[in-house]
Amino acid sequence: MIDVKNLHKSFGDLKVLMGINTQINRGECVCVIGPSGSGKSTFLRCLNLLEKPNEGKIFIEGKDILNTACNVDRLRMDVGMVFQHFNLFPHMTILENLTLAPVKLKLMTEDEAKAKAMELLTRVGVADKADSYSGKLSGGQKQRVAIARALTLSPKVMLFDEPTSALDPEMVGEVLEVMKQLAKEGMTMIVVTHEMGFAREVSDRVLFMDGGFIAEEGKPEELFDHPQNDRTKSFLSKVL
Amino acid sequence: MTGFINDFKFVFIDGNRYEFILKGLGVTLGVSIASVFVGVALGLLLAIMKMTEVNREKKTVLSVIANIYIDIIRGTPSVLQLLIMYFLVFRSRLGIIAGIISFGINSGAYVAEIIRAGIMAVDQGQMEAGRSLGLPYKQTMRYVIIPQAVKNILPALGNEFILLIKETSILGYIAIYDLTKAASYITSRTYKMFLPLIGCAVIYYIIIKCLSMGLAKFERRLRENDRR
Numbered sequence: 001m002i003d004v005k006n007l008h009k010s011f012g013d014l015k016v017l018m019g020i021n022t023q024i025n026r027g028e029c030v031c032v033i034g035p036s037g038s039g040k041s042t043f044l045r046c047l048n049l050l051e052k053p054n055e056g057k058i059f060i061e062g063k064d065i066l067n068t069a070c071n072v073d074r075l076r077m078d079v080g081m082v083f084q085h086f087n088l089f090p091h092m093t094i095l096e097n098l099t100l101a102p103v104k105l106k107l108m109t110e111d112e113a114k115a116k117a118m119e120l121l122t123r124v125g126v127a128d129k130a131d132s133y134s135g136k137l138s139g140g141q142k143q144r145v146a147i148a149r150a151l152t153l154s155p156k157v158m159l160f161d162e163p164t165s166a167l168d169p170e171m172v173g174e175v176l177e178v179m180k181q182l183a184k185e186g187m188t189m190i191v192v193t194h195e196m197g198f199a200r201e202v203s204d205r206v207l208f209m210d211g212g213f214i215a216e217e218g219k220p221e222e223l224f225d226h227p228q229n230d231r232t233k234s235f236l237s238k239v240l
Numbered sequence: 241m242t243g244f245i246n247d248f249k250f251v252f253i254d255g256n257r258y259e260f261i262l263k264g265l266g267v268t269l270g271v272s273i274a275s276v277f278v279g280v281a282l283g284l285l286l287a288i289m290k291m292t293e294v295n296r297e298k299k300t301v302l303s304v305i306a307n308i309y310i311d312i313i314r315g316t317p318s319v320l321q322l323l324i325m326y327f328l329v330f331r332s333r334l335g336i337i338a339g340i341i342s343f344g345i346n347s348g349a350y351v352a353e354i355i356r357a358g359i360m361a362v363d364q365g366q367m368e369a370g371r372s373l374g375l376p377y378k379q380t381m382r383y384v385i386i387p388q389a390v391k392n393i394l395p396a397l398g399n400e401f402i403l404l405i406k407e408t409s410i411l412g413y414i415a416i417y418d419l420t421k422a423a424s425y426i427t428s429r430t431y432k433m434f435l436p437l438i439g440c441a442v443i444y445y446i447i448i449k450c451l452s453m454g455l456a457k458f459e460r461r462l463r464e465n466d467r468r
Contacts, residue, residue: 050368077374087369091387100383101373153374 001026007056009042016042018212029183031199032192034209035235040192044159048079080150084162086142088134095130098149120148124178140171144178160191200224208232251435257426264422271339272405278344283351290356295377313349319410321346326414335416347404358393391462398455402448
């Protein structure tokens with residue numbers, strides 16, 4: 001479904017990605033782990049073109065998204081994204097956060113969007129907060145709303161950029177639970193995370209990134225229990 | 241005490257000299273208000289021109305023009321700008337109009353920076369969140385960024401208006417009888433320095449105090465909205 005070929009990205013002189021090659025299949029949940037500065041987030045952000053790669057190709061459902069003919073806004077409707085810092089719109093109610101995009105993009109009427117939003121909010125368990133502003137929500141609730149918001153356009157892939165890193169420890173569980181549910185329902189997910197427990201339990205495949213490369217990838221049990229690469233070993237020994 | 245009252249009567253009442261003050265006050269306020277409209281309109285235009293480079297991620301013709309404009313206006317004294325506008329551009333005619341345009345042009349440069357800074361101060365993540373939902377740049381600006389930026393911009397814009405009111409006291413340079421010029425005219429007629437000058441200062445102070453109190457109240461309201 002997603003095919004990444006020889007992806008390079010640098011910020012000025014700083015080379016962040018130095019040739020990423022991978023494929024992600026439909027319905028797969030892939031976790032990306034690795035030390036900070038290894039390019040995990042940049043890789044993820046390239047997939048919906050929040051960062052413009054310098055070199056390489058990305059195909060999503062066979063479409064070359066780096067081709068200038070590709071409509072970036074259209075692409076992003078198919079690729080939902082959840083951010084570390086939630087990025088809810090603070091001047092709107094939770095419900096308005098969810099209905100903004102489908103209504104303004106004329107994909108749904110106001111009523112359809114509201115119905116869909118309430119359904120999603122119920123699914124992530126924050127329906128009672130629909131008319132509140134994000135300032136009144138806990139971190140865990142905010143992130144669950146952010147997940148619901150990313151789902152309003154029924155994307156084909158969901159990207160998660162360290163979704164639990166900004167949360168208080170007691171709220172991590174509720175967010176991971178929503179993500180686990182989503183994975184079970186067959187959503188294609190790419191998750192940059194430091195939650196090794198989640199990666200091991202939920203993901204179908206784990207990518208270990210280091211220094212701008214995918215240093216090792218494999219099924220979670222293989223990668224966590226029998227890492228082949230020395231850098232993977234040393235990273236896992238520090239975090240597990 | 242009677243001495244003060246006599247002086248006050250002599251300076252302001254005799255010869256209906258208070259009329260100069262009132263007329264001057266009218267000119268000061270009129271020019272300030274008109275200039276702030278010109279300034280905001282120009283500032284908005286300049287800010288949009290400047291922001292084109294943020295969207296394209298490189299300098300554009302428009303952003304370069306806006307930068308040069310802002311650079312020149314901020315780099316020269318406003319008295320000089322006023323003199324150039326009145327004597328060179330308007331050929332010593334239509335002083336009030338020349339004043340309004342000159343102050344508007346001057347204010348526009350600062351307003352542009354206020355608007356740009358207000359927009360840039362909105363968390364970058366908001367733009368990313370909007371774009372990642374498939375909203376185009378313009379719609380994200382309109383529905384997500386601008387409504388939040390307004391809260392940063394309005395108080396600073398109020399400040400700019402206050403500065404502008406004080407700035408218009410240089411209108412006397414092109415022989416326009418604003419509040420300051422009126423006071424100095426009275427000193428030259430009465431040979432009394434204290435009352436006209438202090439009286440004039442008190443009027444400025446009261447106007448600006450009222451404005452800044454109103455502004456503080458307005459800012460508090462905006463902040464309360466944030467906490468709901």
